Amino acid sequence: MFKFREVTELLVLVALIFACHASKKVTDPLLPAFDIEGHRGCRGLMPENTIPAMMKALELGVTTLEMDAVITKDKEVILSHEPFFNHEITTGPDGKPVTEQDERSLNIYHMTYAQTQAYDVGLKPHPRFPNQRRLKATKPLLREVIDHVEAYHKLKGGRPVFYNIETKSQPATDNKYHPAPEEFVRRIMEVINSAKISDRVIIQSFDFRTLQVVHKRYPAIRTAALIEDFDKRNLEEHLKALGFNPTIYSPAYSLVTKELVTKCHDRQIKVIPWTVNDKEAIEKLKQLGVDGIISDYPDLLTQ
Template sequence: MKRIVSILLMTFIVMSMFTTATFASNSEISKRNKVVNVAHRGASGHAPENTMAAFHEAFKMKADYIEIDVQMSKDGELVLIHDTTLDRTTNGTGYVGDHTLEELKQLDAGSWFSDEFAGEKIPTFEEVLDAFRGKIGILVELKSPELYPGIEEKVANALKERNMDKPRNNKIIIQSFNHDSVLTTKSLLPRIPVGVLAGMSWKDVTDQELEEFASYADYFNPNMNILDAELVDRIHDIGLDIWPYTVREKEQADRLLKLGVDGIITDFPEYVYDHPGRHK
């Protein structure tokens, strides 16, 4: 009887070890396959960029984050628009910073995309925070912050007023092509993750430069065209995550997923979800 009990006990221990190892292995696979789906300026392949319509569409499509571009009006209000001028995405003209919020709110930011979206307005940063906090992550790009002295403080204050400067409660990340602005933001919001955006000129980024970024940033978010397997490995080795931009074709998403990036910034969230390796 004791012999039988011993055999059963040994079998149970071996099976437990195998199950634990298998679970750990599956967990690692799941972690590797979890690619963050970032809707670029909202689901901007389906609705006019940086509008509430695009953000709501991204939410409906179950994107993990919306990416937004923050600038400042003439009277110091935070508004969402990509270009520093109004001409491409509204029926207005001139520089964003030369218009008050009241003037900007009178513009049509949707008709350029489709008559279906006629009358869409330029939203404020605060409007988007209030509508989407706790519902979807928000990747905040400070757009041309050198044109708007003090924009980092205004963004920080808007987040603090809503108790959104604590990352355990909110999925907020702030990034910019202006790396000095990223440093300023980190000093104001030390608990919020930040990222450095990198255009084509960073194709030959050195390990020393990556180490410098890693001293204050959490993400290195490059133009997708500079990435290859070797650069992805170097960025990961330094401890940074990679969310490249901007995917507009399915084949582009497939290539980036094979390279092992951590997130993808895309106009079409469905291109990331459709990939068989994407952990949903």
């Protein structure tokens, strides 16, 4: 039978083990303890990257709105996953669906904001999201989205959400479909700073060049490194290529392991995988200790 001193020593040892484990959890005084991110607003339920999608995501209780940004000919920042009008979701000014053959010629970087508003991205049924509500919608200005979201919170109260904004760029299409990284980041930051929401912004990208610009020019802004499922480099190789530790490591969810989560947490990096649309997969990822999840169906995370 244990003596009192032995029991006390055992309890202290257990407490130290738990304390060490807890200390590895990444903390940020502003970021949610577990981040519920609505992918492109809530793509499974509403037309992607539109104001209705963002407002619905707020109603569902997301803590972060995930969105994609591109730049127009007249240097406006608008929401769009591609720097062109994707045939899957677009109806042209003539009321006819945009074809796959035509989509690449509808280069948003060569169009003014006013010209982009002639194209609808909410009426055409999405082939992969049959439950998505159909409604008339256009690609909105980033500042317009922010105005609507901030007004919602002033009216409803509650904790203001974060904005996770992806720069849609790659080296091969610099100055063809988008500006080079320095200008791309500057245009987005002009909107963010004007709206005075910089303490609630994350800039994410698969293009590490834009993250490097953010880290150098705007060091107070949080960054998220997006990782494709076909990228065979490991965490250490990604961090070496990036040149610094991002706030968030955001891999395709199939890449997440307990070992990866532990390695990130040891470096004070949060792990928020994308895009998880299955309840069972969500629960498995939570058990692995991820710090949040990006989903087309944020209602799966708020139920």
